[in-house]
Amino acid sequence: MLKIDNLHAAVDGKAILNGLNLEVKDGEVHAIMGPNGSGKSTLAQVLAGRDTFQVTGGAVDWDGTDLLALPAEERARAGLFLAFQYPVEIPGVSNAYFLKAAVNAIRRHRGLPEYDAMDFLSRVKAEMKAVGMREEFLYRSVNEGFSGGEKKRNEVLQMALLEPKLAVLDETDSGLDIDALRIVAEGVNRLRSPERSMIVITHYQRLLDYIVPDQVHVLSHGRIVRSGGRELALELEEHGYGWIDAGAKAAPATGATGG
Amino acid sequence: MNAPLSPPSAATRADALGAFLEQDYTAGFETRLETDTVPKGLSEDTIRLISARKGEPDWLLDWRLEAYRRWLTMTPPTWAAVSFPPIDFQDIVYYSAPKSKKDGPKSLDEVDPELLRTFEKLGVPLHERARLAGVAVDAVFDSVSVATTFQKELGEHGIVFCSFSEAVKTHPELVRQYLGTVVPPGDNFYAALNSAVFSDGSFVFIPKGVKCPMELSTYFRINARDTGQFERTLIVAEEGASVSYLEGCTAPMRDENQLHAAVVELIALDDAKIKYSTVQNWYPGDKDGKGGIYNFVTKRGDCRGARSRISWTQVETGSAITWKYPSVILRGDDSVGDFHSVALTNNLQQADTGTKMIHMGRNTRSTILSKGISAGRGSNTFRGMVRVTPRAEGARNYTQCDSLLIGDRCAAHTFPTIEVRHPSARVEHEATTSRIGEDQLFYAMQRGISAEDAVSMIVNGFCREVFKELPMEFAVEAQKLLGVSLEGSVG
Ligand SMILES: Nc1ncnc2c1ncn2[C@@H]1O[C@H](COP(=O)(O)OP(=O)(O)O)[C@@H](O)[C@H]1O
Ligand SMILES: [Mg+2]
Numbered sequence: 001m002l003k004i005d006n007l008h009a010a011v012d013g014k015a016i017l018n019g020l021n022l023e024v025k026d027g028e029v030h031a032i033m034g035p036n037g038s039g040k041s042t043l044a045q046v047l048a049g050r051d052t053f054q055v056t057g058g059a060v061d062w063d064g065t066d067l068l069a070l071p072a073e074e075r076a077r078a079g080l081f082l083a084f085q086y087p088v089e090i091p092g093v094s095n096a097y098f099l100k101a102a103v104n105a106i107r108r109h110r111g112l113p114e115y116d117a118m119d120f121l122s123r124v125k126a127e128m129k130a131v132g133m134r135e136e137f138l139y140r141s142v143n144e145g146f147s148g149g150e151k152k153r154n155e156v157l158q159m160a161l162l163e164p165k166l167a168v169l170d171e172t173d174s175g176l177d178i179d180a181l182r183i184v185a186e187g188v189n190r191l192r193s194p195e196r197s198m199i200v201i202t203h204y205q206r207l208l209d210y211i212v213p214d215q216v217h218v219l220s221h222g223r224i225v226r227s228g229g230r231e232l233a234l235e236l237e238e239h240g241y242g243w244i245d246a247g248a249k250a251a252p253a254t255g256a257t258g259g
Numbered sequence: 260m261n262a263p264l265s266p267p268s269a270a271t272r273a274d275a276l277g278a279f280l281e282q283d284y285t286a287g288f289e290t291r292l293e294t295d296t297v298p299k300g301l302s303e304d305t306i307r308l309i310s311a312r313k314g315e316p317d318w319l320l321d322w323r324l325e326a327y328r329r330w331l332t333m334t335p336p337t338w339a340a341v342s343f344p345p346i347d348f349q350d351i352v353y354y355s356a357p358k359s360k361k362d363g364p365k366s367l368d369e370v371d372p373e374l375l376r377t378f379e380k381l382g383v384p385l386h387e388r389a390r391l392a393g394v395a396v397d398a399v400f401d402s403v404s405v406a407t408t409f410q411k412e413l414g415e416h417g418i419v420f421c422s423f424s425e426a427v428k429t430h431p432e433l434v435r436q437y438l439g440t441v442v443p444p445g446d447n448f449y450a451a452l453n454s455a456v457f458s459d460g461s462f463v464f465i466p467k468g469v470k471c472p473m474e475l476s477t478y479f480r481i482n483a484r485d486t487g488q489f490e491r492t493l494i495v496a497e498e499g500a501s502v503s504y505l506e507g508c509t510a511p512m513r514d515e516n517q518l519h520a521a522v523v524e525l526i527a528l529d530d531a532k533i534k535y536s537t538v539q540n541w542y543p544g545d546k547d548g549k550g551g552i553y554n555f556v557t558k559r560g561d562c563r564g565a566r567s568r569i570s571w572t573q574v575e576t577g578s579a580i581t582w583k584y585p586s587v588i589l590r591g592d593d594s595v596g597d598f599h600s601v602a603l604t605n606n607l608q609q610a611d612t613g614t615k616m617i618h619m620g621r622n623t624r625s626t627i628l629s630k631g632i633s634a635g636r637g638s639n640t641f642r643g644m645v646r647v648t649p650r651a652e653g654a655r656n657y658t659q660c661d662s663l664l665i666g667d668r669c670a671a672h673t674f675p676t677i678e679v680r681h682p683s684a685r686v687e688h689e690a691t692t693s694r695i696g697e698d699q700l701f702y703a704m705q706r707g708i709s710a711e712d713a714v715s716m717i718v719n720g721f722c723r724e725v726f727k728e729l730p731m732e733f734a735v736e737a738q739k740l741l742g743v744s745l746e747g748s749v750g
Binding site for chain 1: 696704717719720723
């Protein structure tokens, strides 16, 4: 289980997360929605351990471990996966080499034998077929010259290969046409299991037609201001984010003074 | 609970990057031996002493003295983007040899076991049982060659591979015919100094039509304190001959700077091919810039014959200062010159390196591929010259020059010079600069890959095109040097 307690984070001295609380139980899928700039990506990156963001308060407990005390790569090896909103290009490093290094780093950590080139190729090719990626993408540099949709599929491919315990998907649906969206959603649904939890960050409710969340949260000014079931997403779609912001300003800012 | 938490990954990442960049210099040990060392300082007497020690013929002594007189009239070059205090040329030892090796070449059994152990420790076993498969080695220790392997086998093909001193004795006519014909004694300040005081080095002669059946290599080791190393290498490939030659270098860690001023001359006659590869790992100095080798080297190849080809491949990771421009004179029609280079500077290392391609023959072609990596406060300069002379109809050059920066205190500079005097020439130049970004490292770490491995991966990817030009064993060595894991890329 993931338990985020009163989390505060800042970048360059500017507060972005202002007392965020969230609990995600094993096997659950939570959707996080919110206007641009509300802190969705910041939450994702703080959970993944990016040190450009400073945690200024609060705690994150993950299955009894202090998540914030772990370096980024150890979080990843322990099963935390982040599908990036903007996947990074690494020129000169082939996707195959990168994926194999990642899979083996995680397998080593789990005490599993490392894949050799043959095992890896057969595994990766099967997963690529599932996300509709051609084999040539193995031999191109990581994300270099990929279209927006290809980058997102590459993220889903990595998620499938790395079999995370907790996956955070940061706007994996943005900029996708409906077919690509369906493939991404299928990728996520295939991974749903009682041991695996997911946080699906999205700007639009349409993704939730394909990935049915257990809970929906609305993030505004670095805090979760509303939580509910699927219907909250539909409500949001109908009224727009202005509706939430109006409500948030009126509501007492509990915990927002902690940082 | 609300006290600012410093994320642990910040420190971890900095340490990991630091560890990658500060891998220990493993070749930094010193061998204790009795030596035959001439006193510090340089004069005509020093040169006569060196020449006498080596039992040289008069013509060679005269050649040295002539070079010395030229050198006296010259001043050190100042155009390179490197800075260092003036060198006191009277404070250097110009000749130092292990004592047991006074009377020229001996069989391996007679070589001091301490020397054999030194080379073994450096990964260059010389004794019969452990010899590197398929590689003949000439081992140069300070001023002299201590052993050359596989001489007999090579001799059966008519190939001469021996120390320079030995060649002067056994093949004086060949040495005399070719010495100084590519890099004349007065070529530049350091070449003139080398010509005056050069001590040893390797000599290779591949006769007409012979393809050398194994890689030839020289391993240079500086050991003695306050000693300069001035080796001279001469490689001649006659018509239709071909050879691949490798060169490796290391030195002990010391607080003083040591001078290495070598000259390498390559001569390729009609249809001959010479491939010359270097992995240069002289001691670079410590992280504050104390100590390290000054590597001031003149390397030049002469494609003297039609359809000949000379390829330089270098991986430069060592030395406090590198000043080096392996070049090719494309004299023969349809001849080809290549320059493939990886130069890494870290801490306070300075590298000013590059090449010259001089197109003189018709339809001559050259390729320049330079990869500069700067980290720490390192400074990396690429200087490339492409000259197409009025005779060189149809000459073509392609230059690609890429720089990779690690961190934000390092520097990379590119100075291309293009002189075209024939309207049919095609000269293309491309250059890129990239930086290993925090976003790239974080992306890799989020996938469970450590920052060191991520840097290695990116650096290795950046250098791939050059590494694939190296003979297999050297490619492995080069990757290790750059801290790259040996695990190959799939596919
Ligand atoms: N590296 C950064 N430097 C400065 N400001 C940042 C940085 N990253 C995010 N921010 C700011 O933090 C706020 C939240 O951004 P973000 O978490 O990306 O929002 P969302 O993902 O919800 O659109 C925005 O005002 C954004 O400009
Ligand atoms: Mg975002």
